[in-house]
Amino acid sequence: MTTDPAWRPAVVDPGGTGAPATPDGLREYLRETDLAELLTRERAVVFRGFGISPDTYDRAAGDLLPHRLAYVHGNSPRTKVGRNVYTSTEYPPAYEISMHNEMSYSHTWPARILFHCERAPDTGGATPVVDGVLWLESLDPEVRAAFAPGVRYTQNLHDGMGFGKSWQQTFETEDRAGAEAFLEGAAADWEWRPDGSLRVTQLRQATLKHPVTGAEVWFNQADQWHPAGLGEDAAMLADLLPEEELPQNVVFADGSPIPADYITHVQETGMRLAVDVDWQAGDLLLVDNVAVAHGRRAYTGPRRILVAMSD
Known part of the structure; x- marks a missing residue:
């Protein structure tokens, strides 16, 4: 379409x-x-x-x-x-x-x-x-093909002090069991860290078909989870912390890194067409x-x- x-x-x-x-x-x-x-x-x-x-x-x-x-x-x-x-x-x-x-x-x-x-x-x-649909169709075919298998998101949610959001803010609860109950139904992997933080990993789609029209659309937030799409402050943080410790990060579904120029292309295309x-x-x-x-x-x-x- x-x-x-x-x-x-x-x-x-x-x-x-x-x-x-x-x-x-x-x-x-x-x-x-x-x-x-x-x-x-x-x-x-x-x-x-x-x-x-x-x-x-x-x-x-x-x-x-x-x-x-x-x-x-x-x-x-x-x-x-x-x-x-x-x-x-x-x-x-x-x-x-x-x-x-x-x-x-x-x-x-x-x-x-x-x-x-x-x-x-x-x-x-x-x-x-x-x-x-327009966003998806306007992306470089090489980028669309690379994203086709999906993406893997990782969050490191602190326990009240740290970069980004806490797990309590994220899940609107102070109860670990409440956060775990949500994640159990979310097809997500998670682990509690020794410092009380929560690491969540999710394998998700890069595109999606509309439930009514069937049209395929670009449907992911890789550019908002990747340091290359988040400006100078995020880039500085990425230089200071190991990738696995960033508040949030994203890679391709197979675990391979997403090139920064792919992220820039996706982001700039969306803003240009808006x-x-x-x-x-x-x-x-x-x-x-x-x-x-x-x-x-x-x-x-x-x-x-x-x-x-x-x-």
């Missing part, structure tokens, strides 16, 4: 729907809409102009997400601010975040992601999105997390984007 390089997220607003410019207007529109069909067709949808606020976001999320999920085993720094509602990320605003499908490194991942702009930044701060969703306060962005990858542009000024996920 070849996708349209001019693809952009659909925009649903009161002017186009005839619904009132209120949260109840959005609810009225959704009652009369096959949301699953809309999202499969459009891949990403911006709901704009319905006056969604912090007080009404939770109800809107309930309408748009069939079963809200906790961010268990997530590797991005976030703060939980509501009923399975989180800040979108807490990476410093001066840095871009490359394209990725949420939790594509895990054994399960959310089918839908809902972003809400509570406060737009002064400059920048768009959420770029890219069609996963289209920006420029935020207005009150916006909602609903994303099919298999069909579309997302990221973040650098920004200035206060910016508050909330995120919730569902199966």
Whole structure:
């Protein structure tokens, strides 16, 4: 399947729907809409102009997400601010975040992601999105072939002090047995280290077929786990620590290293093909997390984007 390089997220607003410019207007529109069909067709949808606020976001999320999920085993720094509602990320605003499908490194991942702009930044701060079929088709054939057997992710999760996230933050529990129970169902290998840290290894896919359309998409986060894709600070850390002790790392499925130029190619291709969703306060962005990858542009000024996920 070849996708349209001019693809952009659909925009649903009161002017186009005839619904009132209120949260109840959005609810009225959704009652009369096959949301699953809309999202499969459009891949990403911006709901704009319905006056969604912090007080009404939770109800809107309930309408748009069939079963809200906790961010268990997530590797991005976030703060939980509501009923399975989180800040979108807490990476410093001066840095871009490359394209990725949420939790594509895990054994399960959310089918839908809902972003809400509570406060737009002064400059920048768009959420770029890219069609996963286009991303895959645009990669060098040599790179696609090398990734075809899959990738192997490794996390070193500290016990409360160290680089990266702790295992307690990652699994939202203070109980070792709780973390182990999650990992037992995740087709992951793990071991507790003498210092109390937890090492987790997962063999995962590099591409995936969409469960409804059957389209094959690029679906992994190798470039966000490899030092070559994480900027100067990660490169310095990689010089200081043995590979097996890095907070996170990725290799090919057979254990061989992924060349840095492959990682750069994947990352730059995704960012080049992405289209920006420029935020207005009150916006909602609903994303099919298999069909579309997302990221973040650098920004200035206060910016508050909330995120919730569902199966």
